[in-house]
Amino acid sequence: MLKTLGAQIKEYKNASIATPVFMLLEVLMETIIPLLMASIIDDGVNKGDTHHIYITGIWMIAAALLSLTFGCLGARFGAKASMGLGRNLRKAMFERIQTFSFANIDKYNTSGLVTRLTTDVTNCQNAYQMILRMCMRAPASLICAMAMSFFISPRIASIYLIAVIILGGLLILITLTAMRYFQQAFVKYDDLNESVQENVSAIRVVKAYVRENFEKEKFKKASANIRKLLVKAENVVVWNTPLMQFTVYSCIILISWVGAKMVVGGSLKTGDLMALLTYCMNILMSLMMLSMVFVMISMSGASAKRICEVLTEECALKNxxxxxxxxxxxxxxxxxxxxxxxxxxxxxxxxxxxxxxxxxxxxxxxxxxxxxxxxxxxxxxxxxxxxxxxxxxxxxxxxxxxxxxxxxxVSVVLQNNVLFSGTILDNLRWGNKNATDEECIEACRQACADEFIQQFPDQYNTHIEQGGTNVSGGQKQRLCIARALLKKPKxxxxxxxxxAVDTATDARIRKAFREAIPGTTKxxxxxxxxxxxxxxxxxxxxxxxxxxxxxxxxxxxxxxxxxxxxxxxxxxxxxxxxxxxx
Structure with a gap:
């Protein structure tokens, strides 16, 4: 699955590489700032060295500006890479669907394909952006902050380590539980899209049979199923924040208590204690970020699988x-x-x-x-x-x-006649994109369509609504026949x-076929x-x-x-x- 999705990064590889690089640089600058702050307190404020405060303060400002710059660049390249991946996934799926035979298309319903091209792709591109930015930033921040903490005071850093192990286990449990609900929810989007699609495409039938209330209930049921699963997932994910806050505040209390004793005892400097408190926040917030990344990945896992089903579907017919x-x-x-x-x-x-x-x-x-x-x-x-x-x-x-x-x-005029939004000429040229106006008119004469087209105010430039809803069934059939004739098939x-046409018009169409295309097998x-x-x-x-x-x-x-x-x-x-x- 990863190989299939990764193949669609294509021209956005450079942006995908640049994003984690800039995130690492941002973390490096953020890690340096607490050390500089500790130096200002211990070597500047406590010793009354104003020059040291100014010089170190300038370095802190430079580090903060560099961190901001690297963060902005990481966000920019991350957005470019993720949006590019989404674009390529939609394009690849749409092109793949065009190659499907009828046997392949029979495996999927229309609403399912629409969900894959919209909701599923959006989930994947959001997850990809999180992976490029947070999956690099959070572990790097955690490792750097933990390393600096052990460098300053191994005794206090052991408090972080215990907190990280406990909190990490709880976050994994939350993520795995939420993942199950998210995977079930995104499958239910097919039912929702199907309800909307059927209602909109068959709105005339719905109104003719006064079934609006039935359609509302069907939509309400599909929507409620999604809401129910998402609420269950969010009820699990919502524990992230209180657990994180409890751990953070507990660590701050322990660090303050143990650190204060060490400062009074002379084994720890005041600036180092402040740096340790800052690193505490960095470490635990990194865990929070990782948990959200895992949740996003779990949300997109089902979507990624459904996208790969389309991309790896082997066409039943091959040249x-x-x-x-x-x-x-x-x-x-x-x-x-x-x-x-x-x-x-x-x-x-x-x-x-x-x-x-x-x-x-x-x-x-x-x-x-x-x-x-x-x-x-x-x-x-x-x-x-x-x-x-x-x-x-x-x-x-x-x-x-x-x-x-x-x-x-081989020109085929199917039972379900389909016209596309555009002018009559636009629809006719589906049969032959290079057909002249005269050829289109001649094909319409053979299909007995010219007679009603001439009655329209705009004639051949008359706009056809999607699905041909503004023409009658018989008119739609004759336009589709004319479109097929433009291919000049064998x-x-x-x-x-x-x-849908009367017997007299049917006879005229067949007569035109005998006279105009005698060499075509019909x-x-x-x-x-x-x-x-x-x-x-x-x-x-x-x-x-x-x-x-x-x-x-x-x-x-x-x-x-x-x-x-x-x-x-x-x-x-x-x-x-x-x-x-x-």
Missing amino acids: PEHPVYEVSDGSVRFDHVTFSYSATSETPVLNDINLTIQSGETIGIVGGTGSSKSSLVNLISRLYDVNEGAVYVGGKDVRDYDMKSLRNQ ILILDDSTS FIIAQRISSVQDADHIIVLNDGKLDGFGTHEELLNTNAIYRDVYESQTKGGGDFDEGGAA
Whole structure:
């Protein structure tokens, strides 16, 4: 874990090295000041040497200014290093997530990833700053102060040693107890973020069903769980201060009592006693700092582990050693394909699929809900890898292609149409960032989107809200289709992507496809028979198995499922979850 996080320090190594160096120098100056103060009292005040007081006082001021300077520099470089680490961790995680396959993404929920990129990174960067500054300053201050105390008076310094051992044991116990609660609390942040995310993204559904109170209670429960654990942790940590104060004051009383006797007896000077009292505070405050460092590290331990899970997650899909970069055509062949989302699953999602599709054909895919229609087309662009068999595109196994090159030639319009905040042109250019305005307009004409875009006051410069909330479902679908067409792909996949448009517009879109992109292989997943009946071939899936493959007329004569659904739809609007679908 430390190696993974340490690799993200990168360009902030110099700042990470400079911080503890300046902290050591600050401690050195602070250690010298009590000795100078003792010299002023013993060799200046007691002897009436004004010159010595002035000279030593100047040295004390110089030491204090140097201590302040070194402390400020340590704080500056520490902040730079820790903020830099946070920046690099966020960047590394975000870039890592972009490389994930669907199989990798399925392991994490969105709220968990958001927590890792925000709260967890903040915890780690705060802990890193504490480590660079306090983990160096506190031990160094303790060691230096303890050494100087033994140098002045071993008898009195033994009081420090006993206090340090007792207090150190108690602080370790407090830290270990608090650590358990902090680790549990930060995991609960996922539930809190999930509650907020679901509520905001689905606010229209919440209001439509008048479920505001339910959402409030869900958020309140998640927030209360975090509060409960953090309060438990703080109730343990709060013992740090009283224990520290009790130890400090006890040490001061003992030192004053023993030291006064030694001063009266002549075995200790008055200035040395004052220096010992100062070192007492340094030693015990160093322990206090160390305890807070341990608490911060314990708080960030769980966060660091969750960050490393993302950074070390191995992508389930990898490019071959010598990838193919050119896709020759849009032909597709499924060769005894069996697929399941989990390696431990007993029942495959797709079972022994054999299909051959020629380049330029239009293929309809129909079947009931859960018949694995989307799973089938996801294998074409290698969003998942098959468990058995192979999928061939352009005559080559998809696993032999460079994934970026393959996906650039396979445009997919998913069931969940997503638009991003920005203008219509900005969204369209997700398909081709270099597309001209004319190319965008032509793609929209083919997708039958131009007609409604022209009615907007700003037309193609109309702003789209995040998620496309200011356009209708049908408009969103047509914009997503236009975006896919701009890629000029060899294979176009429409995953139930015209379900929100009327049948007349659906027919016009399909007609435009036939005329404008005849060489592109088109896969159309649909529930309406009318959307696929003029396709070259139609695939009928049932429970992950190929139940039929042929033209509309052939399937009407040979496939019971297809025939039953066709008859139910022509008589009264049935779909593949009714009639013959099993």
